[in-house]
Amino acid sequence: MRPQIVLFGSSIVQMSFDNGGWGAILANLYARKADIILRGYSGWNSRQALDVLDEVFPKDALVQPSLVIVYFGGNDSVHPHPSGLGPHVSLQEYVENMRKIANHLKSLSDHIRIIFLSSPPINEEQIRKKLSATQSGRTNESCGEYAEALMELCEEMNMKAINLWSAIQTRDDWLDVSFTDGVHLSSEGSKVVVKEILRVVREADWKPNLHWMSMPTEYAEDSPYYPPTPDGTTTINVSHIIPRRSLQWDF
Numbered sequence: 001m002r003p004q005i006v007l008f009g010s011s012i013v014q015m016s017f018d019n020g021g022w023g024a025i026l027a028n029l030y031a032r033k034a035d036i037i038l039r040g041y042s043g044w045n046s047r048q049a050l051d052v053l054d055e056v057f058p059k060d061a062l063v064q065p066s067l068v069i070v071y072f073g074g075n076d077s078v079h080p081h082p083s084g085l086g087p088h089v090s091l092q093e094y095v096e097n098m099r100k101i102a103n104h105l106k107s108l109s110d111h112i113r114i115i116f117l118s119s120p121p122i123n124e125e126q127i128r129k130k131l132s133a134t135q136s137g138r139t140n141e142s143c144g145e146y147a148e149a150l151m152e153l154c155e156e157m158n159m160k161a162i163n164l165w166s167a168i169q170t171r172d173d174w175l176d177v178s179f180t181d182g183v184h185l186s187s188e189g190s191k192v193v194v195k196e197i198l199r200v201v202r203e204a205d206w207k208p209n210l211h212w213m214s215m216p217t218e219y220a221e222d223s224p225y226y227p228p229t230p231d232g233t234t235t236i237n238v239s240h241i242i243p244r245r246s247l248q249w250d251f
Helices: 011-017 022-029 046-051 091-108 124-130 140-156 164-168 187-203 244-249
Strands: 004-009 035-040 067-071 113-117 160-162
Touching: 004 011, 004 022, 011 022, 011 035, 022 035, 022 187, 046 091, 067 091, 091 113, 091 140, 113 187, 140 160, 140 164, 160 187, 164 187
Parallel strands: 004 035, 004 067, 067 113, 113 160
Antiparallel strands: none
């Protein structure tokens, strides 16, 4: 049975299968190797994630994921609204919620692997132009605080984590190219996410290795039904053709 890689999070996850999104890139790279399963819920915070954790990841499931990539934090970091409504979750509660999510996932299987993604940065000016009515209260500084808190938690729990807030900002023109609306990631921002995920997977001391280039290809045998070579003596095994995106982006 193919390994399962589950993407669990808010809109950064739900929208990751948009054209050029990081979920779509992973699905392309892991074709015939692993199933990329999308469990993204736009607008959600870590408190809502806890409410459905047993339903999304039941302990009695016949097959447990090989890898879960978790992202919550951007919505939690939104400043509290005077009405008490909205997605804000205090930093202390956010950390404890993420701890509970990690412990639940760890309890599913001895073989499950977990990567936490921190809040990416945001472009506040772009948000004001495109999302002012629905995204007020977001600041890049607050995203950074929640990102750092998550990284500290993962270090404490000895878990793999990626600081997207820092990784995306290493590019000089990150403000101009990383977002579609100031919050959600463009194809350029998604490339950073994929590169960081694959770096962690490649460097991790996991057995079996879950990097796409290290995994076997399903039904990779030669076949007389594949396209013939120019001399007609054999066929070209197209199952071995590396996805073009991997060559273009050096994944």
